[in-house]
Amino acid sequence: MKLTIVEYPDKRLKEKSKSIEKFDKELHKLLDAMYETMVGSNGIGLAAIQVGHAKRALILNIPDEDDEQSIDTLIEMINPIITQTSGVTTYQEGCLSVPSFYEDVERHENITVNYQDRDGNTKIIEADGLLSIAIQHEMDHLEGILFIDKLSYSRRKKFEKEYKRMQKEKKLSKS
Numbered sequence: 613m614k615l616t617i618v619e620y621p622d623k624r625l626k627e628k629s630k631s632i633e634k635f636d637k638e639l640h641k642l643l644d645a646m647y648e649t650m651v652g653s654n655g656i657g658l659a660a661i662q663v664g665h666a667k668r669a670l671i672l673n674i675p676d677e678d679d680e681q682s683i684d685t686l687i688e689m690i691n692p693i694i695t696q697t698s699g700v701t702t703y704q705e706g707c708l709s710v711p712s713f714y715e716d717v718e719r720h721e722n723i724t725v726n727y728q729d730r731d732g733n734t735k736i737i738e739a740d741g742l743l744s745i746a747i748q749h750e751m752d753h754l755e756g757i758l759f760i761d762k763l764s765y766s767r768r769k770k771f772e773k774e775y776k777r778m779q780k781e782k783k784l785s786k787s
């Protein structure tokens with residue numbers, strides 16, 4: 613079932629997520645609800661904290677060449693750890709918790725990630741391109757870090773100005 617997405621500036625997004633020890637039905641239900649929520653909101657990545665669960669779980673579903681998102685390319689990562697990084701890349705990121713705002717963020721180009729799947733099995737993945745960027749973006753959420761926290765001072769000021777304007781517009785449209 614679709615969960616509510618926690619949005620900036622909600623303080624819960626700054627919490628550090630806790631490791632997952634039990635790979636039980638509860639976890640599977642959360643992962644399934646995260647998938648419905650992410651796809652229902654046109655997202656390609658989502659961390660559990662974004663739906664109010666400060667647990668080290670994230671999901672990714674990167675669209676393929678013809679921009680199709682299919683469940684068989686869904687990746688579920690529990691307790692992920694980046695073990696190797698190389699190169700640098702920049703990409704204009706967005707986040708379901710920071711609607712309508714997009715900014716360039718610098719990330720590692722290639723990463724190797726150790727993680728567990730929904731049954732607790734250990735997996736290793738080497739990622740580059742959009743998958744690498746998405747994994748790093750979602751793993752930041754597990755540390756309570758949003759992509760807007762990584763912006764330069766001037767870019768952050770630009771975001772805060774735009775955010776205030778959008779909030780004013782929302783209030784006007786409601787009145």
Ligand SMILES: CC(=O)Oc1ccc(/C=C/C(=O)NCCc2ccccc2)cc1OC(C)=O
Pocket residue numbers: 653654655656657658703704705706707708710711712713742745746749750
């Ligand atoms: C209006 C609005 O908020 O638009 C959106 C913004 C972000 C998103 C989704 C962002 C998302 O999935 N980010 C995952 C992390 C990530 C960031 C950059 C590259 C890879 C992975 C979806 C939006 O909704 C629509 C309809 O496009």
Ligand SMILES: [Co+2]
Pocket residue numbers: 706707708709749750753
């Ligand atoms: Co995000």
